Amino acid sequence: MPAARPDLRRFFQVLPIGLLLAFAAALPLRAQPVLNVFNWADYIDPAALERFQRESGIRVRYDVYDSLETLEGRLSAGRSGFDIVVPTSEPSFARLVRAGALRPLETARLPNLAQLDQALMARVAQVDPGNRHGVIYLWGTVGLGMRQDRIRALAPDAPLDSLALLLNPENARRLAGCGIAVMDSATDVLPSILRFLGRSPDSADAADLRAAEAALLAIRPHLRSIPGSAAIVDALASGEICLALTYSGDVIQAAGRAREAGRPFQITYAAPREGAQLWFDMLAIPADAPNPEAAHAFIDFLLRPDVMAGITNQVRYPNAVPASRPLLRPEVAEDPSIYPSAEAFSRAFLAGTPAPAAERVRARLWARFKAGR
Template sequence: MIRFAKGLLGPLLLGAAVALAGCSKGPEQVLYLYNWSEYMPQEVLDAFREETGIRVAYTTYDSNEAMYARLRLLDESNAYDLAVPSTYYVNKMRNEGLLQPVDKSKLTRFANLDPQLLNQGFDPENQYSVPYLWGSTGMAVNGAAVSTDGVTKWADLWDPKYKGRVLLTNDVREVFHIGLRVLGYSGNSTSEEEIAAAYEKLRELMPSVRAFNSDAPRMPYLEGEADIGLIWNGEAVMAQEELPELAYVYPEEGAVIWVDNFVIPKNARNVEAAHKFIDFVLQPEVAAQISEEIGYATPNLPARELLPPEVRENRTSYPTEEDLENAEFQSDVGEALLVYERYWELLKAGH
């Protein structure tokens, strides 16, 4: 999968090698990065080390909940320097004192970011976060196994013909989003009555569910285990390289829209390196390489101009306004998250 599609990082690596030639070696610096699975090309980590001499120790998670739980337990002896929570978790972690402010004076390329994705409600003035990638959670339909005709809504997942062939992500908010939206409620509902109703609706879907997967949700489709269900748009792009018949659908009830952001945990050991890495990724050439490699949309405006037309114009990665009609950004639901989690455990336990 990893490739130098346009050789965007080649000049960076060459320049870094020249700059570092003859430098004396001191103690190795390490940046501890905690990120989603399959969410950072290895070339980027290698190029950063070549340019700065800082090695990236890379650890992954498969859900915001897992990331949050781990960061709460760590102290300065084993803390991470960077993490990449999704939209509403930035707000949650900020409010709980789990993050430290980002020093934007150390980010020479912050102006590259799309203003429409900055200064959002989950982090006013981006005091604690810097957008990394943004995307959507929609529906995958394997056209090689089932007809894609007429599949336009979340409600289509409940069709009995898909029994045992539906995939869901292992994400409480995304799964409850579809239950809530099918019932006409907001995916950000804080009403226990509405969340309970979504739970009952999702219970009806469970006989059709083959698996929950947030490690690599494209794989059950590629391996023939699932024919329809949830998928992140970047995973759909990667899947389409091997399975062109896989369709990505923006459901009529509204897709989930999210922004994944760099944040610096409060106990970070190498804050200077964290800022250097963020600024490195904000280079247009690097941001374009990341978007092209893993299929998600970059918030970096100059980077978009570097993308090949077939990438920049791919609606799976870069949706139209029509695609996003009725779509919702996930927001912090406060104490209602405990309600979601209680019903989530019941749902997964088959109750």
């Protein structure tokens, strides 16, 4: 440290100690940087947050949501105050990219981009050319969570690997007593229904959408609820329901909670043999993020194989960092409901983003389904 100038040394030598302390207290202190994260609930390893704060000196302020509608609403209002958001590739991330609501990534700040699975990144490049605005955080499929014991007792001839288990009205009627739920997300349910019916998951054709609506209304009287995904996790884990159409990771989390609670039943996940909807949740930086430097540091930290392995071990969703696989617990790495087989993955589809007019039609369809009319 450079020596103090003589006149300043003399000043501090004669200044009364009380005034000296008051003078020091009045000096501006460098504030600790803060990173504001907006992510899905129960979707990170708490140890990763603690480690990032310890290593970087950046404090993390963490907020959660349980629907893409909530995320998009906060961002569309502007000045959200968030530095990191985690939108699903289709449709939310795609819409945010088109709207200019996301900041282009500074790749020089992200040396761990090299860790990403380029085949998976190529899939999301369809909506983000050059992968300029986001990287894959976690991914999964949409399918069926179930208690096979209850289902076999009530509908022994029903297929366990097909959406017919849910969408055949006779099957739904037989299973109504043990509880059926469909997650409250038109974005993630309608493409699966259309695929089951042999229609394009991206269809805006009026006849196709009427067919999807008819299929949903046919089982509506037999549903116990149409909740958010977090509520489905709780309902499956507690035994309140025996069948749910939801995200793969929600089912796996529910199975883990049931085991930890000593429940006398097993919860399993099935990707529909008709083809499961594939989705990717993206790490992205809002265009008006107050601390983009910290956001880049956080993204690069999360892409480290050991960090990402800890997250997948914790939340039971697959990640896009191949070097993390050897670091996963065997029961996670070898679970086909977490990492689908090559055959199941080949049947999976990635839904597109409907045009605004089609989106409005789907929203009205979904409102009628929820209302049961």
